[in-house]
Amino acid sequence: MKPFNVTILGCGSATPSKMRNPSAQIINIHDKLIMFDCAEGTQIQMRRFYIKNNRINHIFISHLHGDHYLGLMGLLFTYHLFGRKVDLHIHAPKDLRQIIEIQLNVSNSVLCYSLIFHELTPDKLLLVLETKTFDIYSFQLKHSIPTWGFIVKEKDTGLKVNKDFIKQESPSFTEIQEIKMGKDYVNTKGILFKNHEITIAGDKLRSYAYCTDTLYDEDIIPYIENVNLLYHEATFAHDFVEVAHNKFHSTASEAAVMALKANAYQLVIGHFSARYEVLMPLLAEAKVIFENTILAEDGLKIEVSCPC
């Protein structure tokens, strides 16, 4: 099975605390690294958790509250300093472009790599990155300023072809692609191999959704339904539900209800208020509603997995 995992670089909210850095995470999907959010200190967290920053080509910024993007300029300058050559794609709310440009201008900086800006738009569910083996979609969340969630989905790349058969018959690349799509195979001696004899089903398709910052919002359920791993913010425990709603945030219980209603396989809660040194009460209240819940933690690497 190809790699698909999430490394949390920061799961605190609002300000760096001694327990946790603000939002940032790295998704390793099929050995491509994608960044979701980039709070102040993210570069330092990457070094701390052995993430190779030169393998990141796409950065997604959910919204323009400082605790989700203030580490980006430093990272852009660092890429420049180390002579990056590869294009860097930023997917973000439109105003970030101006914030970047003005800071490049005042420092007389002309980056040595191409920065390609993709403006997030208020569509319901929009394909924002398409690759051969996975896609990323954006959708809007309900927060005090325009905010987006993201879902990363593996693509169906067809059946798996039996390795012994490949060794024995040496089919061409094109022939393998045809077999993966369901075709039978006839070798040079005219012997027929029925498709079901030389293939097995492909791996189950996995998906990961990132939902922060947001009120509890059932409108997003169609976009994240059946997701394997759901990261949902849980800034507060449910006894602070009024505070949470006033600040356009969710509680741990609400995150769990969302996971339950969306039929997620696993829930990871994060974006914790700095008021919580101990997070067990948040985990406990979520687990009552949705058992397969874990707590985000800086440095934690979570495999995106399927039900057995």
Add this chain to the structure above:
Amino acid sequence: MKPFNVTILGCGSATPSKMRNPSAQIINIHDKLIMFDCAEGTQIQMRRFYIKNNRINHIFISHLHGDHYLGLMGLLFTYHLFGRKVDLHIHAPKDLRQIIEIQLNVSNSVLCYSLIFHELTPDKLLLVLETKTFDIYSFQLKHSIPTWGFIVKEKDTGLKVNKDFIKQESPSFTEIQEIKMGKDYVNTKGILFKNHEITIAGDKLRSYAYCTDTLYDEDIIPYIENVNLLYHEATFAHDFVEVAHNKFHSTASEAAVMALKANAYQLVIGHFSARYEVLMPLLAEAKVIFENTILAEDGLKIEVSCPC
């Protein structure tokens, strides 16, 4: 003697490294905290080194390269989050105002405290902060973009009045001020106390100069002459003098020559390139020229002291 010391929060250049954070430092002068530069991660460094950030009312930004100011927005948001009430003064190149304003605007933030912006201007030596017991002046450095150095100078607050005399005669506050300025004292019984009998000389006046980033530049000598503690950048060792000059930086040897020619008492070198894990060669080459040199180090607290 009143406190006057400098705590280094970051002494690296360009990018955070595992050895050191980029530029920021706290000057404690007479129990007032002043910040010079505010790189990404400065908030975290303040927590690490037990600096109470709510005691800072003035922040000076030398120039708009990211490694000198990218931690400022996060700090401004943190002050807001914790309900700061006291005015905060930012002394910085003019474009920083726009960089701050746009980031407040996109996040719909109206700070709960007053942010008072003081634009640095290209004067030779300009008084930018005046208090009862110390002053701060700015002056221009020679870097690739407009850059300022700063010097903090204690003020002459007069003679010290003998404590036993005060206990015995209980002079009024106004009378004490007059004695400090050189007047004699006559008590209610008509007894004359000659000024020299009831006073001793005040403490020697101390000063601290912050010079980063800059080429070696003798034009600044008149501004920093006889300074007690000189922080001068030494981004490179002298075998990299060409690289240093191409990047508008100084070498450790040049920093030492500057300390010597300016008749400084002590030199602290900093703003080290990330290429140097070991700094002893930089210290050695500076000490050959100017013996009383020390290396900056994150967390180091340096007393601004006088020759014995």
